[in-house]
Every structure is written in C-alpha cells, then in structure tokens.
Amino acid sequence: MPKWLKYAGLMMLIVLIMPILAACGDDDDEETADTTAVATTAVDSGAGTTPTAAEEEEATAPAEATEAEEPEASPTEGEAMASPTEAEEPEATEEGSTGEGTGIVEGGDLTFGQTFDEPESDGGIFIEGQIADISTLMPVVTDDDASGDFQSTMFESLITVDPFTLQPVGLLAEAWEANEDNSVWTLYLRPDVTWHDGEPFTATDVELTYNLHLDEATGSSYTADLSSKIESVEVVDDLTITFNLTAPLVDFLTDVAVYGIISSNVWGDMDPALIKEDGGATGEDPSRVVGTGPFMFEEWITGDNAKSVRYEGYWQGDAALDEYIYKVVPDQAAGTAQLKTGEIDFFQGVSNSEVASFEGTDVSVIPADRLSFTFYGTNMDPEKTPLFQDVEVRQALLYALDREAMVEEIAYGFGQVAVGTMPPLSWAYNPEGIENPYPYDPELAVSLLEQAGWTDTNGDGVVDKDGLEMSFTMYTNAGNNVREQYLVVIQEYWRAIGVEMTPQLEDFGALVDRITETFDFEVVLLGFGWSAAPDQSAMWATESYGGGFNFVKYSNEEVDALLEEANAESDQEVRIELYTEMQNILAEELPMAILDFPQLPTGVNNRVHNVFPSDINTYWNVHTWWVEE
16 A cells, blocks of 8 residues: 555545646636637547647746646654554545645546547557757756657656646656645655666655756756745655645646656766766766656757657556657748658647648648747846837837737737737636737837837937947747748838847757857747746746746846745635736736747647647657557
C-alpha cells in the first residue's frame, strides 16, 4: 500500500474538495464558460479536414512551460504511528480537485476519459515537423516551445493538465494534499517509476529539480517566478515531497507542479553555472539525457533533427512507436508542403492560407485554441533605448494598428483581437472589464505623439524630439509567416504616423537569448504561451526582469501586489476582479502590447492514431500513438 494511502486512512474526516477554479468555466487560454472548447479532437485514419490556424514557436511559461504540463499537509507524528484499517481509507475526491486542507486527493484518470484505438501494428517511426530547432535537452534551462515539445517525449512532471478540462491530473505524483491556507503542499510520488538508466525515481529528484530552478546561477528563466512562490522544498521520504510556499497559492498544481523533473543521480553533483553547456544539455553525452518518459534520447543533429526511441520499461507501458523524430523544416510553407507529401506526419502551425488545400487529402487539419497571445514588447530600460519612456508613445503605437484587419487578412481569421492579457480559454478572461481595448485610431495616435513632444520638425516624415528621431529596429523570429507579415504591415501602419521601424528577422533560439540574456533590442514581436493557471507574474512582476520574461524591465508595485493577492485568493470571482484590475493598469501603461489571441492549425497524417491535437498538452498520451504500416 502506498504511503500516502496509509496516511489517508488516518484522516478523521474528509471534507469535500473544492474543484480547481478552471473547472468552473474557463481553464486555459480562451475559456470562460466551456472548458471543452479546447480543440482536442482525436485524429484517426479517415478523419475529416477542419479549418485551423497558424502560429509557431514561442518563448513560454511552463505549462508545459513548454507544452504539456501542467497537494496537502503531511500527517502528524502521532498519525504516522497508527495502523489504519481498510475501512479508514479516504473517500475518492473529485478528480483534479485542489486545496484548502481538504485531505489527500488521488491523482485522477490519466486517460482523461478518452478511448484509444488498439494498435494494429507494432513499432514504426513518427516524424514531427517544426520550424525551430531545439535549443537544449535539459528541462531546467528550457524556455522555448521547440525544446519543450521534444522533451515531452522523454521527461515528465509531477502534475499534468487535462487538455479537455484543464484540471490537474497526477503524473509522477499519484496524490497530493494541502494545508488549510494552501501555503504547504505535499505530493505523494508513484513507487513504480524508473529513470532511463534504471535508477528509481524518488523525491530527491524533485528536490534537486526545483532547487536548480531557484538557483540564479543555473540560468533558468523561471527563477524569479518560482523564488517568489517557493520558500523551500523538503524531502519527507523517498516517495513524499513537501513544498513550503512563501504565501498561499491556490493554483500550485497547475502553476508550480508542472515542471519537468530531472535525475539527481545525473545532475546532483553538477555546478549549476555549468549546466547549460553540459553534454546532458547539448546532447554531446547521450548517457546524461535521462528522463522517466516513454521515449529516451538517441541523437540531436543541430539544425536537422532530434530523435528519441522507445524506452523498454516505461511505467505506463511501453510505447507503441519505435522512434519519435523531431524534424526541423525551414518555415511554415515548407512544413505545410512536407505534410502534404507525407515527409512528416505532424505539424503544428499549418500555413493559414493553405488550410483549405488539405480537404480530401490524407491529412486532417485541426484548429486548436491556445493559452497564448501574440505581442510586441518595447524596451523600457533607458540604458538600452530612450525612445519608449513616454507612455503616450507606447499607447500611440498600438492605436496606430488595425488589428482586426491584421487578424482577418494575415491570420485568415484564425484568432481574435486581444482585449486584455488573459487568453479566452482562461477562466480569468474578462473582456467586458477591460476599460480600453485600443481600437484602431491613427488620428489619436498622432495626437498622443504630439502630446509627448514628438513632431516632425525637419520634414523628413519621421517624428523627432530633442534631436532624436523615432526610428528603431523591431525583431521577430524567422520562419513564422504570420509574424513576418505582421512585421511588414506594422511597419506601414507606423510609417503613417511618422514612426520609422526597420524589420529584422532572427533565428528563434538567438531571439530567445536576446530577450532573456542580453536584452539587446528596442522592440520585439513574439508569442507567449501560458499554463492553465492564470498567474502572469513571469511576465509582469518586477522581479521577473533578468530571471523571467519581463524582458522590457517593467515595474509597478501595484501590479506586483495584485498578482500576489490573486495567487492567495480562493474565490474565483474575486480573483477575476483582481486580474481585471491588473490588466487595466497594464493597458494604461502598456509595457507590452498584446495584439491577438491566435489559434494553431495542426495537421496530422491519417495513418497516425490516438493523437489529440492541442496547444495545451499535445503529448500527454504519446506512448499510445501508433502508425499504420
């Protein structure tokens, strides 16, 4: 009998678990009423083609912090000495429930209520196309979707997120409990999990993973966010881990417990400052790329492909596929073309303009709503650029953009104009509460620039102030057709109000380094993916500069306080009010401009079975995927 179950039997009374807030309506990206709105239709042979949307790699906060990712108090000393009877074992509580001292919660159903096709063939190779190469094989220093996606076949988190409901489900943790104010969470780990090198998975692995995230020397992009939430991580025994938090956190399961876990046997003696360059991160030493997932690392040929192979001994049962290949394609057009020819089996980000061309083919295209947004950030650090210190300038730039036209004509309608910062799938989405949605108003844009003292004094068509012209470079990642076109159109819109912007395309990995390490930019256009939890501290909190994704160096004490208060509040309606107030401050100060909430058109060859395209947790059942011979 697992130790947590023994503990559970000692509970004198079990109170009903309050469902996770997301379950009340919205969960992830764009959901405020119906969590099943997430596009996660299973793709099997013969499935029809559906319209979808395009978009690509993003710097992401975990949720998977990279893709498919997303507890209670330990028993007292006296309880631990008791000998419970079977009758004393706890009643099963609601799947995915959390919080408020409600007793031990079982992890839930890892099939997420879905039915799988039984494999008609064994083995085979599955090839996914992606327009960005991976940047690392080490989860702790991963901050891009590409790396996170590939790692999802090899590494696992304590908790995963059901893409159909956005509720937390136990993965490496089979149960959890929290104290009454949600400031201490204890997770009970599965006893039957082994690492790819045969070593047993234990609580020490969890402790090391989070301590490395908390160590600034490691270079994790989540150090600031996690340090603000975690006081300490404590090993109770081999299969029990306790998180002592700095403050109550209702969303602990979908916010903190969704990070990929690494092996203490491999990384325990490593100097944190050297991790990024270690052979276990670069792939130069495959023996150090060790996970608990259904596939284990085989090779990474930079710029070409990365490969993982079936792990014989996976705790949920051996994978049906022999190999999983992550193939780099030049851009969305190439990925779309290779999907048509059968060179790849799976492609997230089919060109929007090409969706209709798949009708009647061997490929199904599924539209997936996203917990993400497209945005641009203006560098507010005066040591990097003096151009964006005036709030009127930042507001003028957004008013100058016809975002409705951009979404309809460039994204082919796959998405919607952003109102606020919370994606529509999130239960915190509240567009009616956002005071300024920034409608297209170029005349107001010009007026705001004039108010800030920016006028064209020399007649060259570019506004200037104190001898400085409003002229700058704007980066985006090469290969993303929608963003590349956005950049061109934005250049024209801004030129019309006297602002000179020079577009600059850059490899995605280099661009991530630019915004997380050197901060050497004026304006950058990207996408950002969120977890099922609505906390956006990783981007807006003051302390997230240099240790998170607040790369524009924004700071507002009121925003910091609202984020902290919302994390501790258990009443969902109150939390919505707090997040709405936060968004209105952000809309007024506009450190980053949220352009749209996109959809992701995902193409899957019909020879592939048991795939449920989703931008929220695509790889949750990758061990059940199989291909027809």
